[in-house]
Amino acid sequence: MSHPEQVTPHGRILRYKLNERLNHWVAAASYIYLLLTGLAFYSPWLFWIAAAFGGAAVSRMLHPWAGLIFFGAVMYMYKMWAAQMRHADVDKAWWKAVRYYSTNQDDKMPPAGRYNAGQKFLFWGFFWCGILLLLSGIVLWFSEYLPWSLRFLRYISVIVHPAAALLTIGLFLIHIYMGVFAERGAFGSVIRGDVSREFAKRYHPGWYEEIVGGSSAPRK
Amino acid sequence: MSQATLRIQKISGHAGSVPGEDTQREYTVCKLIDTTTCIGCKACEVACMEWNDLPFGETFFDNTYQTMPETRWNYWNLILFNEHEREDGTLMWLMRKNQCMHCADPGCLAACPADGAIVQYTNGIVDFQQANCIGCGYCITGCPFDIPKMNPKTHRVFKCTLCTDRVSEGLEPACIKSCPTGCLHFGSKEDMKFLAEGRAKQLRDHSNFPSAGVYDPPGVGGTGVIYVLHDATKPEIYGGLPADPSIPWTVKLWKGPLKWLGNVAMVGGLIGLFVHYLRYGPKEREDEDISPSGAKP
Numbered sequence: 437m438s439h440p441e442q443v444t445p446h447g448r449i450l451r452y453k454l455n456e457r458l459n460h461w462v463a464a465a466s467y468i469y470l471l472l473t474g475l476a477f478y479s480p481w482l483f484w485i486a487a488a489f490g491g492a493a494v495s496r497m498l499h500p501w502a503g504l505i506f507f508g509a510v511m512y513m514y515k516m517w518a519a520q521m522r523h524a525d526v527d528k529a530w531w532k533a534v535r536y537y538s539t540n541q542d543d544k545m546p547p548a549g550r551y552n553a554g555q556k557f558l559f560w561g562f563f564w565c566g567i568l569l570l571l572s573g574i575v576l577w578f579s580e581y582l583p584w585s586l587r588f589l590r591y592i593s594v595i596v597h598p599a600a601a602l603l604t605i606g607l608f609l610i611h612i613y614m615g616v617f618a619e620r621g622a623f624g625s626v627i628r629g630d631v632s633r634e635f636a637k638r639y640h641p642g643w644y645e646e647i648v649g650g651s652s653a654p655r656k
Numbered sequence: 657m658s659q660a661t662l663r664i665q666k667i668s669g670h671a672g673s674v675p676g677e678d679t680q681r682e683y684t685v686c687k688l689i690d691t692t693t694c695i696g697c698k699a700c701e702v703a704c705m706e707w708n709d710l711p712f713g714e715t716f717f718d719n720t721y722q723t724m725p726e727t728r729w730n731y732w733n734l735i736l737f738n739e740h741e742r743e744d745g746t747l748m749w750l751m752r753k754n755q756c757m758h759c760a761d762p763g764c765l766a767a768c769p770a771d772g773a774i775v776q777y778t779n780g781i782v783d784f785q786q787a788n789c790i791g792c793g794y795c796i797t798g799c800p801f802d803i804p805k806m807n808p809k810t811h812r813v814f815k816c817t818l819c820t821d822r823v824s825e826g827l828e829p830a831c832i833k834s835c836p837t838g839c840l841h842f843g844s845k846e847d848m849k850f851l852a853e854g855r856a857k858q859l860r861d862h863s864n865f866p867s868a869g870v871y872d873p874p875g876v877g878g879t880g881v882i883y884v885l886h887d888a889t890k891p892e893i894y895g896g897l898p899a900d901p902s903i904p905w906t907v908k909l910w911k912g913p914l915k916w917l918g919n920v921a922m923v924g925g926l927i928g929l930f931v932h933y934l935r936y937g938p939k940e941r942e943d944e945d946i947s948p949s950g951a952k953p
Binding site: 476477478479480481483486491492493495496497538539540542576579580584587590591592593594595598599602605606609610613617618619620638639 | 669670671726767769770771789790791792793794796797802805806808811904905906907909910914915917918919921922925926929932933936937938939940
């Protein structure tokens with residue numbers, strides 16, 4: 437099985453199609469807005485951030501709408517990628533060897549497919565936290581309309597919303613670190629869409645094999 | 657509304673020091689409501705509307721004296737009428753003037769993320785500053801008495817101010833002034849407690865209310881509004897007055913341990929990633945040949 441159409445005329449490998457890239461940046465922009473305005477509500481020491489977004493009242497008004505956009509983008513990611521994010525046998529071995537990954541000894545890693553186990557963790561982390569954030573966020577959005585008898589929903593939401601947000605911040609920091617700083621070439625893959633053959637072979641050998649079809653792959 | 661003559665001892669969503677903290681020269685003020693002498697005349701409701709210039713709102717009739725089910729964003733003082741059947745089958749008509757309790761440890765203020773939207777003056781009054789309010793409604797979640805109400809149009813929250821403007825000028829709140837039976841009293845917390853305990857003892861000893869007592873719940877640090885109840889063991893019969901109110905534990909968890917854990921994790925995470933980059937640097941550049949990356953100089 438090979439997918440020669442994913443090899444660009446320049447001999448690079450197409451990793452993310454336009455709709456995937458576009459959706460990624462819709463999610464990224466909305467998430468960063470949510471993160472910064474959310475941090476302003478989270479801590480008095482960061483309340484000043486809201487001023488940069490038109491003040492805290494405006495931030496409070498727009499934060500839920502940005503949340504809906506973010507959630508929509510995450511759902512679209514689910515539609516595009518969920519099948520590829522399923523747990524594979526190699527993932528267990530990947531987690532076992534994660535210390536080699538984190539110390540840049542990538543040659544000692546078991547061969548990952550299009551997504552390695554860490555990326556799958558990121559995806560499902562954002563997916564489930566996104567659902568928690570949506571549900572608790574809707575309660576907080578309309579909390580004044582909830583009757584007193586349903587106040588437990590508010591009590592749950594005020595703890596679930598920041599807790600889930602903090603989890604996504606952990607994922608987000610690692611995602612930025614990996615994509616921008618650690619894995620050179622990853623950032624370009626979500627801008628231009630393609631990666632070098634070396635990148636594909638090194639980080640996603642299973643996926644690379646899928647595209648070029650075994651050892652018959654032409655070397656650059 | 658901010659009063660220059662009142663100092664602030666607690667500020668919501670505030671980083672740094674509080675101007676009036678530990679400069680307590682004023683005594684803590686307190687409103688005493690003796691439910692046993694309330695006749696449900698609603699003069700206090702009218703006085704509240706008049707003084708605070710609140711509009712007349714829509715009322716409804718459901719064959720009781722209850723003209724609206726709860727306080728509103730522009731109706732801060734409401735008498736709750738409750739027909740209570742006693743164990744011996746006789747009926748008691750319980751009336752309780754409901755309004756902000758002005759907690760010493762206010763849940764609204766603890767939950768509020770907006771700097772200066774909720775303040776507590778050194779005399780104990782908890783006051784909303786609508787100009788700083790961001791309309792998030794967290795105070796509604798923080799309050800154990802269901803008091804803060806949102807103006808749906810402006811998305812700002814309102815409640816009883818304990819007539820801050822009157823009190824700062826040495827006057828009693830408007831509701832106190834209007835009460836025809838003298839069931840409302842206003843003064844220092846100490847004096848009101850003394851008065852209330854005396855009245856409760858009178859009810860226990862002479863009026864056949866052996867469970868009479870004072871409602872000043874310790875779960876919120878005591879309140880700036882205290883009740884004398886015929887039966888202090890069952891405050892719920894007075895229109896759902898909570899027996900042991902406190903700030904919801906999830907709000908405390910969120911504003912306390914979770915915030916610290918989150919701060920440490922976020923700052924630690926950033927430092928950790930930075931140190932990791934210094935120690936290991938990026939994975940190999942894509943234009944380099946693949947070589948055993950484990951090989952270190």
